[in-house]
Amino acid sequence: MKVGILGCGQLSRMLALAGWPMGFRFSFLADPDEPVRCVEGLGPVVRQDGLMTARDVYVAMGSPDVITVERESVCVPLLRQLKTFCPVYPDPEIVWAIQNRHREKTLVADLGIPLSPWEVFREHEPVQEAIARIGGFPVVIKSTEDGYDGHNQWVIDNSEQLEAFEKERETLLQKPASKGIHEWIVEKKIVFDREISVIGARTSNGNIVMYTSGENHHNKGILVHSVIPAPDLSELLHNKARDYISRLLQETGYVGVLAVECFVAGNELLVNELAPRVHNSGHWTMDGAATSQFENHLRAIASLPLGSTAHQGGVVGMYNLLGQKHSDDSRVPDQFIAQGTYLHWYNKISRPGRKLGHLNILAENEEELGGSFESLKSQWT
Structure with a gap:
C-alpha cells in the first residue's frame, strides 16, 4: 500500500519506520521552506508550490492509496480536494475543526464533554468582558490557531499582565492578515493536580x-x-x-x-x-x-x-x-x-x-x- 503523508517532521519519520516492515511505502508533501531531514531515504518528497493543483500533488506523490497528516496546521482545502482521488484520514473536516481552538472546544462541548470555562474574542473586542463572563482572573489567553508547545499563549493573573497582552495584541493586529493573529480564546486558569x-x-x-x-x-x-x-x-x-x-x-x-x-x-x-x-x-x-x-x-x-x-x-x-x-x-x-x-x-x-x-x-x-x-x-x- 502507498501512503502519502502531509508533513516531513519526526511524526512522518516514525510512521514510515513503522510501516516499512509491513510492506507500506511512503511519499511526503513538504511546505515550500520545510526541512525534510527527518524523512530522508524513507520515500519521495514533493515540495509544494503555489502553482500545483490537487491533481498535480496527488500524481507527484505517486498516486497514493490513502493520505494522512502528521500535524494539524495543514491546508484543509487541499485535503478536501485530495479526497476526490483517494481516502484522506483523518477526514479533512475533523482536521479543520481541531486546528482551530474555537471550533475544537465547540466540538468537545457539543458532545457534553467537560472543559474549563472559556470564551472567544476577536480583533478589537474587549477581552475584559470575556474574562468577566468566566469568573475573572486568573486566565489563560490562547490564539485560536498557530499555537503549539506554549507558543501564542499568555497566562494572565492580574491587570498589569492583561495590559501587557493588550499591547502585544495591537502589534499582532497590525501585521498582514495572512501572518497576524485575529482571534483568541480566554480560558479560566484551572488549578489542576x-x-x-x-x-x-x-x-x-x-x-x-x-x-x-x-x-x-x-x-x-x-x-x-x-x-x-x-x-x-x-x-x-x-x-x-x-x-x-x-x-x-x-x-x-x-x-x-x-x-x-x-x-x-x-x-x-x-x-x-x-x-x-x-x-x-x-x-x-x-x-x-x-x-x-x-x-x-x-x-x-x-x-x-x-x-x-x-x-x-x-x-x-x-x-x-x-x-x-x-x-x-x-x-x-x-x-x-x-x-x-x-x-x-x-x-x-x-x-x-x-x-x-x-x-x-x-x-x-x-x-x-x-x-x-x-x-x-x-x-x-
Missing part, C-alpha cells in the same frame, strides 16, 4: 482500541517526560478518559489515531486539547506497548485489524531530548542507550527547545524510573 493524556485509534468500520493513560510533565509548554501508567489514577478517572475518547472517535466517525490531553482536578477530568494525529505523549508505545501508535494509525487508515495495545512490563517512561543550543551537529547521543532504554533520534538540526529525539525507558517501578529521569536531566544539558 496533573495532566494526563489518552490515545485511541479507530477504523472506518468502527473498531476502537485505547492505550493506557499516561501522566505528562511540561516545562514552558513543552512536554518533557511522560509516565505510563499515570500513577495512582483512580478507576473513576480512568473510565472517564476512556469514555471521552470513545465518544470523540465514534461521534465524529474518526479514522486513525486521536490523542486527548486532560487536566485532572480532584475527581474531575477536563479536556485541554485534542490532536488529530499520532502524538508526542504516545511515543512510549514504540517500546512499551504490544503495538505502537504509529503502527495502529497505519492499520486504521488502511482498514486493517488494529493491534493489541497491551501495556508491556511495569512502568514506562518517555523522555524528550530537547535542543539546548543552535548547532549543525546532529550526532546520535548513543551514550544514553542502555538496558531497558531505547533511543529514537530524528536527524534534526539542533536549536533551543526543539525536539531532537526521545528515550523510552522500561522500569520495574516509579522510583526506578524517577532515578532514570534525574540522571538524564543532569546529563542532557
Whole structure:
C-alpha cells in the first residue's frame, strides 16, 4: 500500500519506520521552506508550490492509496480536494475543526464533554468582558490557531499582565492578515493536580482500541517526560478518559489515531486539547506497548485489524531530548542507550527547545524510573 503523508517532521519519520516492515511505502508533501531531514531515504518528497493543483500533488506523490497528516496546521482545502482521488484520514473536516481552538472546544462541548470555562474574542473586542463572563482572573489567553508547545499563549493573573497582552495584541493586529493573529480564546486558569493524556485509534468500520493513560510533565509548554501508567489514577478517572475518547472517535466517525490531553482536578477530568494525529505523549508505545501508535494509525487508515495495545512490563517512561543550543551537529547521543532504554533520534538540526529525539525507558517501578529521569536531566544539558 502507498501512503502519502502531509508533513516531513519526526511524526512522518516514525510512521514510515513503522510501516516499512509491513510492506507500506511512503511519499511526503513538504511546505515550500520545510526541512525534510527527518524523512530522508524513507520515500519521495514533493515540495509544494503555489502553482500545483490537487491533481498535480496527488500524481507527484505517486498516486497514493490513502493520505494522512502528521500535524494539524495543514491546508484543509487541499485535503478536501485530495479526497476526490483517494481516502484522506483523518477526514479533512475533523482536521479543520481541531486546528482551530474555537471550533475544537465547540466540538468537545457539543458532545457534553467537560472543559474549563472559556470564551472567544476577536480583533478589537474587549477581552475584559470575556474574562468577566468566566469568573475573572486568573486566565489563560490562547490564539485560536498557530499555537503549539506554549507558543501564542499568555497566562494572565492580574491587570498589569492583561495590559501587557493588550499591547502585544495591537502589534499582532497590525501585521498582514495572512501572518497576524485575529482571534483568541480566554480560558479560566484551572488549578489542576496533573495532566494526563489518552490515545485511541479507530477504523472506518468502527473498531476502537485505547492505550493506557499516561501522566505528562511540561516545562514552558513543552512536554518533557511522560509516565505510563499515570500513577495512582483512580478507576473513576480512568473510565472517564476512556469514555471521552470513545465518544470523540465514534461521534465524529474518526479514522486513525486521536490523542486527548486532560487536566485532572480532584475527581474531575477536563479536556485541554485534542490532536488529530499520532502524538508526542504516545511515543512510549514504540517500546512499551504490544503495538505502537504509529503502527495502529497505519492499520486504521488502511482498514486493517488494529493491534493489541497491551501495556508491556511495569512502568514506562518517555523522555524528550530537547535542543539546548543552535548547532549543525546532529550526532546520535548513543551514550544514553542502555538496558531497558531505547533511543529514537530524528536527524534534526539542533536549536533551543526543539525536539531532537526521545528515550523510552522500561522500569520495574516509579522510583526506578524517577532515578532514570534525574540522571538524564543532569546529563542532557
